[in-house]
Every structure is written in structure tokens, then in C-alpha cells.
Amino acid sequence: MDLIAFVPTTDLPRAVAFYGSVLGWYVPDIRATIAELTSRGGTFTRYDGMPQDSLGVWTTPPATGSPGSPIPTPTPSP
Template sequence: MASLTKADVVAFVSSTDLERSRRFFDEVLGLSIVEMTPFACVARGGNATIRITAVERFVPQPFTVLGWTVDDIADTIAELTGLGVRFLRYDGMDQSIDGVWTSPSGAKIAWFPDPDGNVLSLTEFVR
């Protein structure tokens, strides 16, 4: 049986406008763009590859499709908000003014959309 325990992860998100997505993932989120073709924009962040795939039509899912762990969620939110990112609020969830929800484990989580409406997240785990 093949083992993937040491294999790097490739995540996929969809986009109807690759250039707009390239600008967002590069200039706003600060990821390295390693390839740009008419079919996909490939970004690297941490130990993961994100393949932003061109699609003609797209309906965003209402749940998180991609996320990052951060050391300081408040600082990361402030930085991204300064770059024009808006954080999402959800009815029935006790979120701070900045949109942070504290999970039962104590992890702090916030959500934001990419330009196509993919729900992305930040998580600060309890140390």
C-alpha cells in the first residue's frame, strides 16, 4: 500500500478569472506564484501548493475550502484588512468585532472570501 504520510499536499480552488486570483493570492496574501498558464495559477505557501484552476462557471461552497494556521490571528486580520480583505460573519456564531470565533478547544478562527467567493480561513491554535 502506498503511503502519503510524507507527501506534500496540493490544494485546489476554482476561479473564473485567473489574473484576478493571481493578484489576490500574490499581492494580498503574499504567496509565491510559481506557475501561470491559461488553465491554472499555481501558488506556494508554507509546505503546500495551491492550484487555482480556471473554470467557466463557479458556484462557491458555503464552507471553508482552504485555510492557514497563524501565530497571531489578530495581527494577521489587521494586516489583511489593511489590504482590503473583508472578514465574514455568520448568524448564530459568537464572533468578535473582527470576526473571530473561539472554538470549544480554544482555537481562534476567522473566515474571508477570495475574489470568487471561495471561503478561506485563518486558525490560531492554542499553544
């Protein structure tokens, strides 16, 4: 996976307050990634009123710009 951005921090509480849940990452297969993380003890939060599939994946219709929208694969600059 290519590194798209690196956000260094020495003050984690301040960084969390600033970025919140804005940061994300690209994975080529979300379902395979969830299965692997779950097999290693990872857990995923489910929210009432938000339609999630059996793995906990929530998406919005494509191209809405909402946080759950599928996005194109990032292309690093030359």
C-alpha cells in the same frame, strides 16, 4: 512561514467545488493578520447566530476537531 502543502489547480471552478472551504492556513497571530488584511481593504463575513469577537474571529472549544478549533503549529517533516 514554512510551506506545508501546495495544491495546484488549472481548473479553478472545479477546485472550488471540490475543496470548498476545507483549505486553510496557519498564521502565528490571527488578530494581527486580520488587522493587516483589513488595513489593505480586506473584509470578513459575519454570520448571524455565530459568536464572533470584535474582529470577526470565531473559535470553538479547544480540541473538538471542529473547523474553528485552535490547532497546534504544524511541524514539517524532516
